[in-house]
Amino acid sequence: MKLTILGCYSATPRSITNPTSQVLEINNQMFLIDCGEGTQVQLRKHKIKFSKINQIFISHLHGDHCYGLVGLVSTFMLLNRLNDLHIYGPKGIKEMILLQLRLSNSYTGYGLYFHELTSTESEVIFENDKVRVRTIPLKHRVYTNGFLFEEKPGARKLNMDAVLNHEIETCYYQKIKDGADMLLENGTVIPNHILTFDPAPVQSYAFCSDTLYDESIVPLIHGADVLYHESTFLEQDKSKTAHTMHSTAIEAATIAQKAHVKTLVLGHYSTRYANLNAFKEEAETVFDTVELAEDGKVFNFNK
Template sequence: MMKLTILGCYAATPRTLSNPTSQLLEIKNHTFLIDCAEGTQVQLRKQKIKFTKINHVFISHLHGDHFYGLIGLISTFMLFNRVNDLHVYGPKGIKEIILLQLRASGSFTGYSLCFHELETTQSQIIFEDEHVEVHTIPLKHRVYTNGFLFVEKNNERRLNLDAIQNHNIDKVYYNKIKYGGTITLDNGTVIPNRELTFDPPKGLRYAYCSDTMYEESIIPLIQEVDCLYHESTFLESEAHLLERTMHATAKQAATIASKAQVKQLVLGHYSTRYPSIELFKQEAQTVFEEVILADDGKIIEIN
């Protein structure tokens, strides 16, 4: 299971009852921060999330409503006497911006800031360990922008208990078998792993597509993901604003979800001109049924 916490999901500026974009994704013992707008620290405190769990921050693009909270978070880590490295993934320029702010304020960190600057317009793997991969999703916005695809690796094979019991294999070897090991019986017979296991279930996948125009080139990258977050700044009634702002409507987000055959769609990055975010869901569901409205503080379990 993945656990997605929406810290903020509205466009442009912070307000008393709504926050700009930031999310927290918990996956395979990782806690990933995705975008970091103003107010992110306050939202983390409201959700009782331990700051020390955050070791990786992914910034989609250098518009303020997606990263102006980062320097504050970095400074708070310093006050908390953080020692763990902090990895920041974002567009080229993010390192210069953060280091300039630190120098100008006479500040420094007692921990290592590791910047991974991005500039390619092709999808690439930017993080990988034995449990998780993170790929970029090139988006189309007014500045260089990436979404992120989080892929859960499932290394454990499923035990074929009937076959295991037929060979009288002791339970002490089950973990070895799960991870692909072969078994040698007392009589010297070698039992290949494929005879003792089934293929593992496919790992979960979450796609985060922040500010972007309607862009069908991303469909192969997000095909059949378990959950897609796609910006929906406007309703179709404001479609005349799309070319200038390079944003998308709820209906367009739903069209991408439908064409990519995703399991569920999460809408967000709402313009605050509308009286209710329920209007976004109503519009999207004319195209795609499985729609969830992001809202500040909402927790979404991805199964």
């Protein structure tokens, strides 16, 4: 599982920082999560192939999370994209993008599909044979969702020594990999666990930005391998969280601790702070395994 941080700061872009956007690669699938201004520049800078992005997930319609989207959609057209593009986000995202395309007399030569979200309950919004994505309802000033990306278990691996020892024909290999026991001609049943090894462990990634501290998300993200949780403020400015509906680093760490996740990645920092290490130091008073998101940083999470 690989995570590339394209931008991880709140509010406005600056010459040295970018608003929220990141690319998650999980089980050989690539997903773009949020698309603040400058996302396509960051994609080029970090040599991420545009053609591999077929699904985009937008948490909410504040500008620092979606104002780069119409530019990216337009660039895909200029690059003669052929693959369909699916965009998942709050109701209104379709109107936002199509209005800009219409008024600029632009179009797409590829299929552009919007999946607008309205539910305040967690729901599965994307699924294929490798990955499932469900929403994480968050508490912010506008309708907002985080996203939980979960690998699906792969097929079991053949124990070739055992398979050859029992002289099992190759036509049965796939059934065995799918979990079936083997019935031999003499009536003997060979249990599947003798003929196979467990598949590789699965991984999961929870993206939570932006949100007020909210323990109701804990059951949804329980046991996640990695949690990205916004930490807009340090504890000295906790009084600002109520009206902005954001979180502190300690609050993010508390969610990580209660959810028993393996790794916490902090991000969405207010640009009022010059020292990011303070976020890590505060979070580590509650939770041990803390990483700092930084623009351009790449995380490789091993199984």
